[in-house]
Amino acid sequence: MNRAIRKVGAIRALGAMSGTSLDGVDAAIVETDGHLILGFGPSDYRPYSDSERSDLRNSLGQWHGPAVDKAAELVTFAHAEIMSEFEEIDLIGFHGQTLAHDPRGLGTLQVGDGKGLAQALGVPVVWDFRSDDVAMGGEGAPLAPFFHFACAKWIKADEPLCFLNLGGVGNLTYVDPSFDGPEEPGALLAFDTGPANAPVDDLMQARLGLPMDRDGAIARGGTVETGALELFLAEPFFNRMPPKSLDRNDFAEMIRLVQELSDADAVATLTGMCAAGVVQGMEYCPKPPARVLVTGGGRHNPVLMEMLRVALDCPVEPVETVGLNGDMLEAQAFAYLAVRVARGLPTSCPGTTGVKALVGGGVVSGVMR
Numbered sequence: 001m002n003r004a005i006r007k008v009g010a011i012r013a014l015g016a017m018s019g020t021s022l023d024g025v026d027a028a029i030v031e032t033d034g035h036l037i038l039g040f041g042p043s044d045y046r047p048y049s050d051s052e053r054s055d056l057r058n059s060l061g062q063w064h065g066p067a068v069d070k071a072a073e074l075v076t077f078a079h080a081e082i083m084s085e086f087e088e089i090d091l092i093g094f095h096g097q098t099l100a101h102d103p104r105g106l107g108t109l110q111v112g113d114g115k116g117l118a119q120a121l122g123v124p125v126v127w128d129f130r131s132d133d134v135a136m137g138g139e140g141a142p143l144a145p146f147f148h149f150a151c152a153k154w155i156k157a158d159e160p161l162c163f164l165n166l167g168g169v170g171n172l173t174y175v176d177p178s179f180d181g182p183e184e185p186g187a188l189l190a191f192d193t194g195p196a197n198a199p200v201d202d203l204m205q206a207r208l209g210l211p212m213d214r215d216g217a218i219a220r221g222g223t224v225e226t227g228a229l230e231l232f233l234a235e236p237f238f239n240r241m242p243p244k245s246l247d248r249n250d251f252a253e254m255i256r257l258v259q260e261l262s263d264a265d266a267v268a269t270l271t272g273m274c275a276a277g278v279v280q281g282m283e284y285c286p287k288p289p290a291r292v293l294v295t296g297g298g299r300h301n302p303v304l305m306e307m308l309r310v311a312l313d314c315p316v317e318p319v320e321t322v323g324l325n326g327d328m329l330e331a332q333a334f335a336y337l338a339v340r341v342a343r344g345l346p347t348s349c350p351g352t353t354g355v356k357a358l359v360g361g362g363v364v365s366g367v368m369r
């Protein structure tokens with residue numbers, strides 16, 4: 001996308017996301033007027049080193065102190081590195097790294113210095129996307145749904161559909177594309193479905209010293225233990241009406257439910273828990289969706305995808321089926337949301353976070369040219 005041929009009203013925004021799986025930073029460009037997606041640009045990924053990842057892990061669940069300061073510094077540094085590779089950017093959407101999320105209690109914490117990034121890169125930065133929503137009674141998450149609405153328009157969807165993100169935590173967005181805008185009541189319903197890959201990753205790390213169950217290779221050789229699955233689904237979270245959200249480690253103790261099982265059965269059971277949370281969550285959709293489009297790393301796990309396909313009544317496909325990039329959708333979401341914030345448009349609504357009124361959350365550092 002060349003500046004000279006930019007569409008009228010378009011802002012070229014770079015979005016970056018450091019997700020709950022703590023693997024690295026995704027960064028991607030979107031051109032948008034804050035309503036429609038006008039084009040997608042280049043993207044890149046900057047993995048965290050082992051020592052960075054371990055520093056991030058050590059700071060999870062903390063709100064302040066030396067570990068949090070260290071995490072904030074490394075997150076800012078990693079983002080400055082990847083963001084400086086991109087050219088001709090009007091605006092940056094910087095999510096940062098969630099260390100703690102307790103919207104009904106202590107709040108929500110995404111670390112990283114947006115102001116420092118704006119100064120270092122000479123580009124205005126929108127950051128701290130979640131705090132205003134929490135302050136207005138919302139869950140502060142998920143925030144990608146307004147972007148999912150724009151994606152539904154981009155792919156010219158004409159029936160209700162779901163976007164399912166399978167990262168460390170799972171989140172589902174039901175979109176009815178017959179509405180004109182995402183903030184219209186009924187256009188969106190969104191919520192976290194439960195833990196997704198985080199418990200599997202944690203168990204793989206603890207038992208086998210590996211970061212993930214790549215391609216579901218371990219789960220494929222195991223059997224889901226139904227007793228553990230039932231105990232998991234009995235958690236009050238699953239009976240709470242959406243919108244609702246989770247912290248990465250809210251279900252960390254689920255690993256205890258599988259501690260007596262073999263490696264294969266334990267991984268299969270945790271994978272089954274991820275799928276079961278989604279299947280249970282799908283019952284909240286106002287209408288049966290025509291399809292579920294899956295984004296995030298979990299779509300690479302064929303065992304997980306097969307569990308979903310068996311249990312759901314509609315096609316379950318990676319977002320690549322409709323030409324979207326499932327590795328970059330969240331980074332693109334924060335590029336899109338940054339433009340909405342800069343243009344004074346809302347980024348969440350009662351249907352997506354349970355917030356009392358429409359909110360355009362985010363702090364803007366620096367001045368738009």
Ligand SMILES: Nc1ncnc2c1ncn2[C@@H]1O[C@H](COP(=O)(O)OP(=O)(O)OP(=O)(O)O)[C@@H](O)[C@H]1O
Binds near residue numbers: 198
């Ligand atoms: N080939 C694969 N096979 C199995 N699992 C995979 C594969 N590739 C990625 N994953 C899983 O996906 C995870 C990363 O997903 P993703 O990058 O979407 O998470 P995230 O964006 O950090 O999390 P969140 O969306 O919760 O913030 C990995 O930690 C791993 O568990």
Ligand SMILES: CC(=O)N[C@H]1[C@@H]2OC[C@@H](O2)[C@@H](O)[C@@H]1O[C@H](C)C(=O)O
Binds near residue numbers: 141245330
């Ligand atoms: C508090 C927080 O960072 N939540 C993340 C996390 O990762 C997945 C899920 O839980 C989702 O609610 C959210 O991220 C996505 C990008 C969102 O806000 O839409």
